[in-house]
Amino acid sequence: MSTIKLNGTSSGSSIIKSPDSGSTNQTFTLPASSGTLVTTTDAGVAGITSAADATAITIGSDEQVTISNSNSADNTLTIEALNDNGNEANVKLAGDISGAGMGSGEVAGSIQYFNNTDHIASISGMRDGGDEGQLSFKTRDTSDSAPVERLIIKKDGRGLSQFTAKAWVNFHGTGTPAINDSHNISSITDINTGNYRANFTNTMANNNYSYCGAVGEWDCTVTGNTPNTSYAPCYAINIGSGGLIDKNYVMVLVFGD
Amino acid sequence: MVIIYDIDGTLAQLTPAPKFLATLEGTDEEKLIYLANKDLPTGTKYEITDEDLSDRTFRGAWEYVAGATEKTSEDLSLDDQLKYNKITQEEYDANAG
Numbered sequence: 001m002s003t004i005k006l007n008g009t010s011s012g013s014s015i016i017k018s019p020d021s022g023s024t025n026q027t028f029t030l031p032a033s034s035g036t037l038v039t040t041t042d043a044g045v046a047g048i049t050s051a052a053d054a055t056a057i058t059i060g061s062d063e064q065v066t067i068s069n070s071n072s073a074d075n076t077l078t079i080e081a082l083n084d085n086g087n088e089a090n091v092k093l094a095g096d097i098s099g100a101g102m103g104s105g106e107v108a109g110s111i112q113y114f115n116n117t118d119h120i121a122s123i124s125g126m127r128d129g130g131d132e133g134q135l136s137f138k139t140r141d142t143s144d145s146a147p148v149e150r151l152i153i154k155k156d157g158r159g160l161s162q163f164t165a166k167a168w169v170n171f172h173g174t175g176t177p178a179i180n181d182s183h184n185i186s187s188i189t190d191i192n193t194g195n196y197r198a199n200f201t202n203t204m205a206n207n208n209y210s211y212c213g214a215v216g217e218w219d220c221t222v223t224g225n226t227p228n229t230s231y232a233p234c235y236a237i238n239i240g241s242g243g244l245i246d247k248n249y250v251m252v253l254v255f256g257d
Numbered sequence: 258m259v260i261i262y263d264i265d266g267t268l269a270q271l272t273p274a275p276k277f278l279a280t281l282e283g284t285d286e287e288k289l290i291y292l293a294n295k296d297l298p299t300g301t302k303y304e305i306t307d308e309d310l311s312d313r314t315f316r317g318a319w320e321y322v323a324g325a326t327e328k329t330s331e332d333l334s335l336d337d338q339l340k341y342n343k344i345t346q347e348e349y350d351a352n353a354g
Contacts, residue, residue, distance in 0.1 A: 156280075169274070175311035176259075179274045186277040187260075187296050191269045193316045199296045201277055203342045230296070246313060 072096045077109075093125065108133075122147055128155040158184055158202065166209065167254040169198050173236055174246045194236040194244030198252045204229045209256020216249025258285060259310070260293050261321055262303035268319040270310060271296060271303075290328065295341060297330040304328065 004016045019026075058066050062080070069075040074096035081089050093109025110124040120140045128134035132155035138147035151161040158166075167184035171177060177190045189197040204227070211232045213222025219240060225233040234252050238245045260271040273292050281288040289305045297303060304327050332338070339349045 171272075175313070176309070177270065177272045179272060182274045182276055185274045187271050187273045187292055189264075189269050189271045189296075191264050192267055193313065199271070201274075201341060205342070246316070 107136075118143070119147060162255075164255075165253055166204065166256055167198065167200055167232070168252065170249060170251045171196075172248050173250045174248055180249075189231070192244070193246055196234050196236070196250065197231040198234060198254075199231045200229075200254075204254075205257040209254060211252060211254040211256075213250065213252040215247045216251070217247060220245060220247055222250060222252065258289055258305055258307045260289055260297070260303050261306055261310075262297060262301050263321040266320065267317065268321040291333075293328065293330045294333050295337070299330055299332050301330045302327050303330060 002018050006014045006016075008014070056068060056070065058068070060066065063082070064078050064080040066079075067077040074094060076092070076094045078090075078092040078094070080092070093111075095106075095108040106127045108125045108127065110122050112119060113121040118140070122136075122138045124136045124138070126134050126136055134155055135153045136149050137151040138149050140147045151159060151164065153159050160166075165183065167182075169179060169182040169185040169188065171179045171182075171188050173190070173194065173196060177188060177196075179185070179188060184201045185198055186201040187199045189199060191197065207227045207229060209227055211224060211227065213224065213234050215222055215236050220236060220238050223235045223237055225235070227233075232252055232254055234250065236245055236247045236250050237243065259273075262269055262271070271292070273289065277292070278288050281291055283291070286305055293301075293303050293305075302323060304321075304324055333341070333343070335344070335349055335353055338344045339346065344352075
């Protein structure tokens with residue numbers, strides 16, 4: 001073992017020491033520009049150890065810090081203070097899920113939350129077919145279980161959970177029926193006076209869903225009938241007479257599986 | 258344009274949701290044919306019309322009588338049936354061959 005000692009300009013010194021063991025010849029090249037190699041308070045590069053590939057952590061000329069995986073160069077975690085447009089700071093999680101056979105539900109990356117070693121919650125970005133994406137939110141409800149999916153936001157904007165509306169619609173039931181706005185509704189069927197169906201874009205999983213409605217006038221309401229997985233039957237009724245009636249602003253809201 | 262067909266002896270008119278139509282490609286008629294295949298029971302006779310049906314006098318007495326442009330609703334493709342949750346992944350796998 002040998003050392004090189006560099007004395008300080010006024011006091012103290014810096015020592016470069018060869019390894020305690022090992023028989024290979026090693027070369028350390030100093031950078032070609034001036035500057036400080038490492039700045040710490042007093043103990044060198046304390047706290048940084050690595051058993052990984054030499055390129056596991058890189059800092060590019062674009063000032064992005066990238067952590068990569070030697071098994072797949074496409075699996076990366078990148079931190080950038082500015083994106084290509086120069087106006088965003090991003091943390092990017094990239095998974096190598098572009099291969100053939102990979103389909104909906106393949107996870108590109110996750111933010112995972114742990115209580116010590118217990119995985120208690122996560123947010124995952126996933127494929128929803130092709131290059132389309134979805135987000136999955138999971139939480140853990142008992143100490144010995146894995147996090148369970150509570151909410152998934154699909155590529156078409158639907159939020160699937162027990163607490164988000166599966167569908168809603170606001171339409172005119174007078175004259176020529178017309179849909180003012182809707183979510184997960186592909187059409188409405190006008191069957192008779194005050195008798196309509198709100199047809200779902202994506203059908204419900206079963207008939208055990210819950211729905212309700214309203215009419216944009218105080219003396220009328222919307223009632224329902226046996227739920228159908230393909231549509232929600234709704235009837236606009238005059239509260240006073242009990243008769244079916246065509247009304248503007250018929251509104252229906254659906255929750256369920 | 259709307260789709261008209263028969264439900265229990267009364268004319269029913271199916272009005273598309275603009276947001277749903279915006280997800281489809283093709284002409285307006287092609288979009289409505291696709292919608293009919295999706296929202297009507299398979300085998301339902303129907304027509305696409307731009308007739309003015311805004312006068313709802315005697316609405317309950319309206320009847321659907323087949324015209325020259327009558328069509329019949331068909332099944333969507335398996336991919337689209339899966340897309341709209343009309344079949345399960347297991348049913349899709351069993352029929353996709």
